[in-house]
Amino acid sequence: MISKEAFQQELDIIIKNAIREDVGDGDHSSLACIPNDAKGKAKLLVKDEGIIAGVEFAQQVFAYVDKALKIETLIEDGSSVEYGDVVFYVSGSSQSILKAERLVLNAMQRMSAIATKTNKYVKLLEGTGTKILDTRKTTPGIRALEKWAVKIGGGENHRFALYDMIMLKDNHIDFAGGVSHAIEKTKEYLKKTDRDLKIIVEARNLGEIEEILKTEGVYRILIDNFNYEDTRTAVKMIGDKCLTESSGGINEKTIREYAECGVNYISSGALTHSVYNMDLSLKAV
Template identity: 75%
Template sequence: MISPDQFEKEIELIITNAIREDVGDGDHSSLACIPKNAIGKAKLLIKGQGILAGLDFAERVFKYVDPELMIQRLMKDGDPIQRGDIAFFVEGSSQSILKAERLVLNAMQRMSAIATKTNTFVQKLEGTNTKILDTRKTTPGIRALEKWAVKIGGGENHRFALYDMIMLKDNHIDFAGGITKAIDKTKSYLKEKGLNLKIIVEARNLEEIKEILKSDGIYRILIDNFSFEETRQAVELINGKCLTESSGGITLETARTYAECGVDYISSGALTHSIYNLDLSLKAV
């Protein structure tokens, strides 16, 4: 996983690039009709039901745009929300509030939607030992926000990117000439480069799991697109020699049954790629 310092750099890059993209050489709508010294106040109004996420990010955006803006929080990330709730008030330069408005809303709407969907999986798996994971199926440029939202919703992050964990999937295995060759080459590469990265290997059937288990040092086996019965057999076969992860089209309706097969993790790209933004508004008061 990436370090806290790396994560902070990702967030800084997101804010800098988003303001560059949205503001450019100036918010001319506000500059044209609002005096530079005008002071205003606005509230973040909740217009849907779910889990709040992105409030910490929003405060960072406001402070980036104008360090003099004052934020009064009424809620916190991870809180359940419903229509009519007010998450925070922001007060200060009216021009600054409007400059930050769209980035704050875009981020919080998406992050809250992801946190809400993640939390439905967490609740579905309650009482089992299985944790829900995200994937790299994220929106280019804002992966850090989306993975942050998964954590707020009660899920766990998979690897952040290609550089912080080894994941040998079907194409890697086929291009390398087979499972054992892929694993052996990976171990040699890590030793040569002086890297300490965990290794996950994908299995497409029980025979591939048997072959993976012949190699030491495997962190997790990805049990991909297995049926319930095949998953139970896979977990018995692995027998605690490494961690297990189910993936491949797992839905909210099927997640509990996969968890009851005994896997340690379920990964779902749908946490980040198949959500509808939660409706939020920033309104002047």
């Protein structure tokens, strides 16, 4: 999995690029009417309900824009919030607060929506032993934020990208000439390149699961687009030989029943690609 250092590098890139994109050669709206030495204070106001996420990221944004800005945090990441709550106060240069405002709001609104949806799924899984995973179905350029939000909401991250885990899906299997060929070629590649990466293999039917189980070295089997009955059968076939994961159109109406089939994980792209931003505002006080 991605290291803390590499993850922080992703965050640094996001902040630098987002400020470049939004500010360009200057926030001329603020420069035109607010004195350079003007001081101000603003609050992050919640106008919705759910799980707040992105507070720590906001602190990094403010520090990048102006290290002299002071943050007073009232509500931490992962906390439940409701309409009227104040998450934090930021004080210092009025121009700096306005320069950082849009990035802070854009990030926190989306991160909070993802954390809220993830938390809902986590609660639906309570008592089953099954854990919820995200996917690579993220917004290009801000994957680190979206996967961070999943963690804040109580979920777990799948692989971060193509480089930190091997995942042999249908196209890999077909291009490689079948399940067994794909797995054996992968193991040879890892040995040749001296890489220690876990291998996940997707199965499209019970026959492919049987074939996968004939090969050693598979960390997890992705039971993809199976119905409940076949999922239960697949879990029994796999036993404790490796971990199991269900995926494929699983939603809040079906997630509990898939979990009760006995899988270790359920992955859902909807955690990151199908959310509605939480309503948040940064208001001068």
